[in-house]
Amino acid sequence: MITAPASPAARMVLGIETSCDDTSVAVLERGVMVRSHLIATQDVHRWYGGVVPELASRAHLELLPPLVSRALAEADVQPGELTAVAVTRAPGLVGSLVVGLAFAKAYALGLGLPVVGVNHVEAHLHAATLEHGDSPFPAVALVVSGGHTELVEVRGIGTYRWLGSTLDDAAGEAYDKVAKLLGMGFPGGPAIDRLAQRGRRDAFDLPRPMVDRPGYEFSFSGLKTAVAQVVASLTPPLDETRVADLAASFQAAVVDSLCVKTLRALDATGARALNLGGGVACNLELRARLSAACAERGVAFRVPSPRLCADNAAMIALLGAWMLDRGTASGSSLDAAASLEDSGLPLVEA
Numbered sequence: 001m002i003t004a005p006a007s008p009a010a011r012m013v014l015g016i017e018t019s020c021d022d023t024s025v026a027v028l029e030r031g032v033m034v035r036s037h038l039i040a041t042q043d044v045h046r047w048y049g050g051v052v053p054e055l056a057s058r059a060h061l062e063l064l065p066p067l068v069s070r071a072l073a074e075a076d077v078q079p080g081e082l083t084a085v086a087v088t089r090a091p092g093l094v095g096s097l098v099v100g101l102a103f104a105k106a107y108a109l110g111l112g113l114p115v116v117g118v119n120h121v122e123a124h125l126h127a128a129t130l131e132h133g134d135s136p137f138p139a140v141a142l143v144v145s146g147g148h149t150e151l152v153e154v155r156g157i158g159t160y161r162w163l164g165s166t167l168d169d170a171a172g173e174a175y176d177k178v179a180k181l182l183g184m185g186f187p188g189g190p191a192i193d194r195l196a197q198r199g200r201r202d203a204f205d206l207p208r209p210m211v212d213r214p215g216y217e218f219s220f221s222g223l224k225t226a227v228a229q230v231v232a233s234l235t236p237p238l239d240e241t242r243v244a245d246l247a248a249s250f251q252a253a254v255v256d257s258l259c260v261k262t263l264r265a266l267d268a269t270g271a272r273a274l275n276l277g278g279g280v281a282c283n284l285e286l287r288a289r290l291s292a293a294c295a296e297r298g299v300a301f302r303v304p305s306p307r308l309c310a311d312n313a314a315m316i317a318l319l320g321a322w323m324l325d326r327g328t329a330s331g332s333s334l335d336a337a338a339s340l341e342d343s344g345l346p347l348v349e350a
C-alpha cells in the first residue's frame, strides 16, 4: 500500500517529464492511483546513434500539448479537476528541461494551480513505490541509466546519503557504446541483453573495474575499451555466436561490478529494501542476480516494471505529490539545473 498524501493540492497531479529523449505525461490521483500514463519515445535519435539535445528539445515542444490532452482524456479528467502540476526540473539536458518547465509553468498559471519542481534522480529512487507500495527504510537505491549510475542510501523520503557514482561512463552509456562496436542500433542495452542470453559469459576475460577497491564507485570506460580491443583482435566478419559470447561476457562484467557495490551497500547500511530504477534496471541478468541476493539476505527486492524503470512522468507525479504534502510548491521562479550536483538533492553526511 502507498500512503496517500493528505494535501488537497496532491489530489489530482499532472506529471510532466522531459529531461532527456522521452516525453512523458501522467495523471496521478491522491498520489497512489495512476489514472493515465503516456511515454512518447523520440525515434529521431536512432538515426544519429545517440541523443541529439537540440532535436530532443524540439520534439518535446511538439509532443507535450497533444500528450497532455490525451493523458487527460484517458484519465477521464477535465483540466479543471487537476490540483497541481509536477515537472522534472533537474538534472538532464538543459534545453529539454527548459521546455518541460516552461510548458508546466504556463499550463499551471492558466489554471491557477501550484507547480512543483521534481528532481529526476530522486524520482527514480522511489519509482518502485508505485507498484510495490511504501518502502521500508533504510533502503538502498541503485539508479542505472544512460546518464546515471548512482548508489544511494535512502533513510526516508527526502533524506539521502550519497554512496557512490560512476567516475566516467554511466552503465547504460557503456551498453550503448559497446552495442555500437558490435554493429547494433541505439539504444543498445535491450539488444545486448537479448543477445547475451545466447552467449557464454566466460568466453572473453574482461575486467571488472573497481570491484577490488573499497567504497561504492563505478567505472565503465575501461571495460568499453577492453571490448574494443577484443573486437579489433577478431577477424571479421564476426559470426553470431562470437558476437553473442562477447555480449554475454561484457554483460557479466557490468552486472558483476554493479552487484558487488550494491550488495556491499546493503550489508554496510543494514538496508531493509533495495530499490532499482533507470533503463538498465530492465536488464534480466541484473534483476535475477540482485533478486537472488536480496532473497538470501531477507531484504525486500523492489524493481519496477520496465515502463517505470525508464524515464517516466508517473514517478515525477508521485514525488510531486509527496512534496506538495510537505508544503513544497515552487511557483514561477522554478529553474532548470543540468547537473546532479546543482540539482539540490537533500543529502546528509554519514
Ligand code: KG4
Residues within 6 Å of the ligand: 020, 144, 145, 146, 147, 148, 171, 172, 173, 175, 176, 187, 188, 189, 190, 193, 278, 279, 280, 281, 282, 283, 284, 309, 310, 311
Ligand atoms: O532511464 P532510461 O530510459 O533513459 C536515460 O538514459 O535517462 O535508460 C536508457 C538506458 C540506455 O542506455 C539503454 O541502453 C539502457 O538504459 N537499457 C538497458 C536495457 N534496457 C535499456 N541496458 C541493459 N539492459 C537492458 N535490458
Ligand code: ZN
Residues within 6 Å of the ligand: 120, 124, 145, 278, 310, 311
Ligand atoms: Zn532517468
